[in-house]
Amino acid sequence: MRATLIYGAGDVRVEDVPDPGIQHPTDAVVRVVRSCVCGSDLWPYASMPVSVEGRRMGLRAPGAEFVDEPDEAATLFDAPRGSPHAHL
Numbered sequence: 001m002r003a004t005l006i007y008g009a010g011d012v013r014v015e016d017v018p019d020p021g022i023q024h025p026t027d028a029v030v031r032v033v034r035s036c037v038c039g040s041d042l043w044p045y046a047s048m049p050v051s052v053e054g055r056r057m058g059l060r061a062p063g064a065e066f067v068d069e070p071d072e073a074a075t076l077f078d079a080p081r082g083s084p085h086a087h088l
Contacts, residue, residue, distance in 0.1 A: 004035075005054035009047055013054070 003017045035058045
């Protein structure tokens with residue numbers, strides 16, 4: 001899958017990363033078809049120290065859908081699926 005990673009102030013890259021998977025009974029995998037940055041992403045963009053491994057950014061997912069359904073113990077979203085405010 002593709003993900004946006006920040007490696008330091010002003011150093012943002014879109015890279016291939018491993019696909020996620022279910023690790024715990026309360027996990028769910030979602031496919032994000034649209035993503036955007038939040039104001040909180042601007043702070044590290046301006047001041048983050050250099051990082052060798054990078055950190056994922058872009059936590060708003062206005063177009064998200066379940067790929068692997070969570071089991072009955074999971075409560076992933078308070079908002080409806082595909083909500084413009086789904087916070088991942």
